[in-house]
Amino acid sequence: MVQNKPMSLYERFSYFLIENSFIKGKVNTTLFIKYVNNDIMIVQVYVDDIIFRSINKKFCKDFESCMKNEFEMSMMRELNYFLRLQIKQISDGIFVNQAMYTRELIKKFGLEDSKISKTLMATTTNLDKDEQGKNIDIKFYRSMIGSLLYLTISRPDIMFSVCLYVKFQSYPKESHLITVKHISRYFKGAIGIGLWYSNTGQFFITSYSDADYTGCRVDRKSMLNLSIS
Secondary structure: OEEEOOOOOHHHHHHHHHHOOOEEOOOOOOEEEEEEOOEEEEEEEEOOEEEEEEOOHHHHHHHHHHHHHHOOEEEOOOOOEEOOEEEEEEOOEEEEEOHHHHHHHHHHOOOOOOOOOOOOOOOOOOOOOOOOOOEOOHHHHHHHHHHHHHHOOOOHHHHHHHHHHHOOOOOOEHHHHHHHHHHHHHHOOOOOOOEEEEOOOOOOOOEEEEEEOOOOOOOOOOEEEEEEO
């Protein structure tokens, strides 16, 4: 991890990397990638911090030297915690999860003594606006949804369940809160799950989908459940 002091303009840094054969990301323009034969170098810019990684250690040393010749900066320790992401780097690859953040959420939502849910949601769950239901604290409900959305960074498996309840943020009822708490209680038994990036071989993303035609009680649109492994 590199910290640039003083902070240089993003445009200058971007131009420098592109001049050195890096490719700027089309979706995330703060991500830069460089390919050399079968090796890859990844550079991520966050405000005035720079995170870089490559399987080839020589790439890292060359990049560090190149950057110090162009910018005034200092090297920091190997990245292991960033924006509530825990990063474990070992010889076989990198493991990313949010175990500490998950524990914070369980405590924040007052679910320390609650029972563990074995699944993210019941198979029979099919919520509607529940207009006659009991009103709840809107800010608390939105806080839970926002916190769970951030957790999807390392847990894409929860994306469908969390996004299902986003639509009720403007008029949440007690029935919606109960089901969101069900998701949070699931994490009590699955805190250590995260993303594993192996450097010993190829890995593949497999997705599964299940369409429930006109299954949404709110607008009668089809509901698509997509899971990734």
